[in-house]
Amino acid sequence: MSGHVSPISLYITIFMALMVLTVATVGAAFVDLGQFNFLVAMIIAGFKATLVIWYFMHVKYASKLTKLTVATGIFFLAILLGLFLVDYGSKAFTQMPPFLS
């Protein structure tokens, strides 16, 4: 029993989208958005990563158990980074960026 076979056109589309988003993230970096430069870059990167996970890594067609495993990884990464911010952000010697303070 073979897995779901995606059409080649889908892979080409995802590839083109990833390339366009790469150009977009470079372009956005040259526009002064103040504190939003970082957020825009991370939102674009997150969207690119989602495309790769969902289509190239076939998670879209995977079982619920696999989807849950992937979500667990992202969840624990969020805990790691989030609690780092809570810890260091509560220290007087850390000047937090405007969007976090």
Added chain:
Amino acid sequence: MSNVAAHADDRGHAHAHHPALQHHFDTMAQQKEAAVVGMWVFLLTEILFFGGLFAAYMVYRIWYFDAFAEASRSLSLFWGGLNTAVLIGSSLTMAMAVRCAQTNKRTATVNWLILTMILGAVFLGVKVIEYADKFEHHHVPGYNFQWAAAHEAPAAGEHAVAASEGAAAAEGHRELSLTPAQLQLTTQIYFSLYFTMTGLHALHMIIGIGIMLVITRMAYQGKFDQEYYTPVEMAGLYWHFVDIVWIFLFPLLYLVERHV
């Protein structure tokens, strides 16, 4: 997927099983599902492995943003952008390799895998050029580290001490909040993280190419068909994961603050 209770009668070697089906699995689908979940659990540990570095990067970037912005501007956007395109391209060729394995195209699978390895080698080659450039400019942390004045705005440090912290939001060419001596120290932190993160990523690429060499040989020998292509798919998951790490490394290292 199919979680049907095992019907396969225990004497069941009467009808032909797929040769790749191991005895502790009931069906090919169950065997593949186990591999996919297992691979994702491994990738989950990899996410947190890199996550520790991302966390360190995050804290130091908040602390020494100006140093990170300055050091980031010294990286070549051309090489970084090219490598991003090369790696995304290699993800496409990898996806095509898996697809060809799924559809029982042996020669095409081998060819796509070889193309993926070539793109991976191109990425590493560009990385060598970039690393050599860092050595040339004394941007490797350690005794010979030298934050060159060429990257500093002329006399940027003179008013830096006087500049209040809140003034960082001034428009246009803002004053750096760090003196040249502080920059000398704090840009080293950026480059330490740069070499650790890109080095660990490059190590993953080298391992990935090694895995692919084995997979390509297996594909060439005709060990895969539309029923069994799990090793190709697992190598693909690993390769795409390495691609995702770079998707985040590129903006974090190359695009800290380019608009100034």
